[in-house]
Structure formats: structure tokens, C-alpha cells
Amino acid sequence: MSFSNLVKDMSFKDSKNSDDSRSTVSRPGLARSYTSTQATSVSIAGDIKSQLHAGYSHPLSRAWQAERQLTKAMLIYPIFVTDNPDEFTPIPSLPNQNRLGLNQVVPFLQPLVEQGLRSVILFGVPLAPGAKDALGTAADDPEGPVLQAIQLIRRSLPQLYVVVDVCLCEYTSHGHCGILYEDGSLNNAMSVERVSDVAMAYAKAGAHCVAPSDMNDGRIRAIKLKLIEEGISHRVNLMSYAAKFSGCLYGPFRDAAGSCPSFGDRKCYQLPPGGRGLARRAIRRDIDEGADIIMVKPASSYLDIISDAKDIAKDMPVAAYQVSGEYAMIHAGAKAGVFDLKTMAFESTEGILRAGAGIVVSYFTPQFLTWLDA
Numbered sequence: 353m354s355f356s357n358l359v360k361d362m363s364f365k366d367s368k369n370s371d372d373s374r375s376t377v378s379r380p381g382l383a384r385s386y387t388s389t390q391a392t393s394v395s396i397a398g399d400i401k402s403q404l405h406a407g408y409s410h411p412l413s414r415a416w417q418a419e420r421q422l423t424k425a426m427l428i429y430p431i432f433v434t435d436n437p438d439e440f441t442p443i444p445s446l447p448n449q450n451r452l453g454l455n456q457v458v459p460f461l462q463p464l465v466e467q468g469l470r471s472v473i474l475f476g477v478p479l480a481p482g483a484k485d486a487l488g489t490a491a492d493d494p495e496g497p498v499l500q501a502i503q504l505i506r507r508s509l510p511q512l513y514v515v516v517d518v519c520l521c522e523y524t525s526h527g528h529c530g531i532l533y534e535d536g537s538l539n540n541a542m543s544v545e546r547v548s549d550v551a552m553a554y555a556k557a558g559a560h561c562v563a564p565s566d567m568n569d570g571r572i573r574a575i576k577l578k579l580i581e582e583g584i585s586h587r588v589n590l591m592s593y594a595a596k597f598s599g600c601l602y603g604p605f606r607d608a609a610g611s612c613p614s615f616g617d618r619k620c621y622q623l624p625p626g627g628r629g630l631a632r633r634a635i636r637r638d639i640d641e642g643a644d645i646i647m648v649k650p651a652s653s654y655l656d657i658i659s660d661a662k663d664i665a666k667d668m669p670v671a672a673y674q675v676s677g678e679y680a681m682i683h684a685g686a687k688a689g690v691f692d693l694k695t696m697a698f699e700s701t702e703g704i705l706r707a708g709a710g711i712v713v714s715y716f717t718p719q720f721l722t723w724l725d726a
């Protein structure tokens with residue numbers, strides 16, 4: 353039907369039902385004087401239920417409408433630590449985010465901690481030539497940036513809760529998240545062995561929480577068993593990137609971490625964007641394997657998955673990672689005048705919380721610390 357026909361059709365219906373439309377017209381306070389037919393009582397009763405504005409006409413009553421409101425304690429801030437000690441390099445595709453050398457980490461984080469930063473998630477970025485190899489040896493190099501940063505932060509900023517991303521892609525020469533067979537496909541058994549060793553190194557160095565993002569089958573169980581065997585499962589939280597979708601929202605992160613695969617893609621181990629059932633299975637699997645926190649990633653395009661995760665993992669914290677592409681998109685939109693940056697940052701995060709997350713990994717964290725104080 354064309355638009356003009358549609359309008360005609362609508363107006364025909366309207367005129368046919370003109371009495372009804374008059375008695376149900378929503379003019380709060382005017383209903384009584386406007387109608388004097390028998391429909392009036394129905395209309396008033398209808399109006400009683402339809403009066404919602406009082407519930408959100410005041411800033412505080414508006415705030416009360418949210419089941420969950422963003423607090424500083426919900427935020428985890430991603431930090432990129434390089435092996436070049438004095439480095440402080442802005443990441444062009446991630447506005448306001450930097451690669452930090454070890455000497456920069458504490459001076460950078462200290463003021464944020466004073467503003468209420470509670471938690472960081474660490475990513476290592478080996479830059480030295482030859483630092484990457486097929487096994488991702490740099491991931492748990494005792495002199496490497498991640499193990500050094502864990503110990504440094506624990507020592508210098510004892511109030512901070514230190515989460516460490518566990519994956520091989522930042523450290524492998526091929527940029528994949530595991531160890532490969534000669535034909536380039538993923539050797540799951542070896543990858544799980546290696547990833548769980550790396551997780552153990554971080555845990556022993558003092559990480560409060562290890563977060564495997566590699567998506568190899570069975571890694572949660574392997575890490576949990578090693579934590580138990582080592583006698584540290586009571587102090588190391590295991591956060592699983594349970595539902596991590598492949599897609600095009602990780603570009604700026606790969607710039608930042610230098611973790612772009614040198615060939616192929618990650619579709620064999622990251623979930624297909626349409627795979628809601630698969631995500632539910634992955635979440636159940638990771639709970640059964642001993643995960644303590646379930647993460648969904650990316651966040652805003654996967655709100656149904658966050659909601660599923662909260663439903664399946666009812667008694668567990670659910671985290672959502674608002675990834676680099678989401679962050680860069682919001683910045684680009686604000687720069688193009690589509691919306692105000694702060695308003696959109698809050699709106700997108702409110703969506704993530706409403707869907708069921710109680711923890712948000714976000715590059716907006718420093719700004720939220722300021723905005724939440726206002």
C-alpha cells in the first residue's frame with residue numbers, strides 16, 4: 353500500500369470510530385470535561401493506569417526506574433602494557449587510550465585509583481623484534497610486560513583488583529589464539545595446555561582474576577583443575593569469555609595489541625554472530641567447567657545474549673565487554689554530531705546493564721569515573 357493510501361485508510365478507520373477515539377484520547381486531567389457519555393468511567397479507569405509521568409518527572413524518581421545503575425565498582429578498565437618501559441603511545445583508532453610501558457603504568461593508574469577506579473584488565477603488547485613465536489612464549493615470560501605489570505600493580509596499587517586477559521594472540525607470530533597444526537588449523541589440546549599454563553603463571557604472580565579469551569574448547573576446566581592442584585583456586589576468580597562472537601568490532605583492539613591474525617580469521621573458535629543457541633551452550637559448558645564469572649563480548653549488538661547469560665547464570669556475576677569497535681563507533685558518532693558522547697556512553701551502558709550485566713569492561717571507564725562524580 354502506498355503512503356497516501358495508507359493515510360486514507362487510517363483516516364477512514366478514524367472517522368468510523370470517532371466516538372471511541374474521542375473518549376480514549378489521552379489528555380490527562382481533561383478526560384472528565386471532554387466526555388460525558390457512558391464511556392467516561394472506562395476512560396477514567398483507563399487514565400489511572402496510563403498515568404506514568406510522576407514516576408520519572410524528577411531526576412531521583414527517574415533514577416529509581418533503573419533496576420541496576422552504573423557504579424564505579426562495576427567497571428573494569430582495559431590497559432595495554434608494552435615491553436618498552438617508558439612508552440606512552442596514544443592508539444590512533446582508540447581515542448584517549450594509550451599503550452603504556454611498565455614505568456608509565458603506576459603514574460597513569462594512580463590518579464584514576466584516587467578517582468575510584470577499582471579494577472583493570474591487563475593486555476600485554478610485546479613490541480620487541482622477535483618477541484613473538486609460534487607458541488606465544490612472551491605471554492608468560494617472567495620478564496615480559498604482563499607478569500611484570502601484575503606484580504608491579506599488586507605492590508604499588510594494592511587497592512586495585514587485577515584481572516588479566518589470557519590468550520595467545522598478542523604473543524604468537526601468526527596472531528591466532530592458540531597453537532596451530534602444520535596446516536594452520538587449531539590444535540585444541542595443545543592450545544588448552546598452553547593457555548592454562550599461561551593462566552597459572554598470571555595467577556601465581558598475583559592476578560585476582562584470570563580471564564581466558566581464547567575460546568579453545570575445555571580451557572575453563574583445564575585452568576580450574578590447575579588452580580585447584582596449585583591450591584590457589586580459593587583466591588583466583590575465573591572469568592570466562594564464554595560467549596565471544598567473531599565479527600568486525602575488534603579492529604581497534606587489534607591495532608592496539610598488534611594481535612591481528614597474519615592469515616585466516618577466528619571463525620573456527622569465536623562464535624558466529626547469529627549463534628544464540630551456541631552461545632547458550634557455551635555459557636552452560638563454561639559454568640559446568642568451573643567458571644566463576646560469565647562474560648559476553650561484544651556487548652551492545654549482543655544484548656539478547658547478555659540476557660540469556662543472566663538467565664542461565666542466575667547465581668553468578670555476568671560481565672559484558674564493550675569492545676574497541678563499539679567504543680570507537682560511539683566516538684565517531686559523537687564527532688560527527690550524531691549525539692553527545694557522554695549521553696551515548698551512558699545510554700549504551702544502561703542497555704548493557706538492563707540486559708543483565710553487573711560488570712562492564714569499558715574503555716570509557718576513566719570518563720565514567722568523572723561523569724559519575726558530577
Ligand SMILES: NCC(=O)CCC(=O)O
Pocket residue numbers: 517519565601602603604605606674675676677
Ligand atoms: N580478548 C580481548 C579482546 O579481544 C578485546 C576486544 C576489543 O576491545 O575489541
Ligand SMILES: [Zn+2]
Pocket residue numbers: 519520521522528529565566
Ligand atoms: Zn586471542
Ligand SMILES: [Zn+2]
Pocket residue numbers: 519521565566
Ligand atoms: Zn582476545
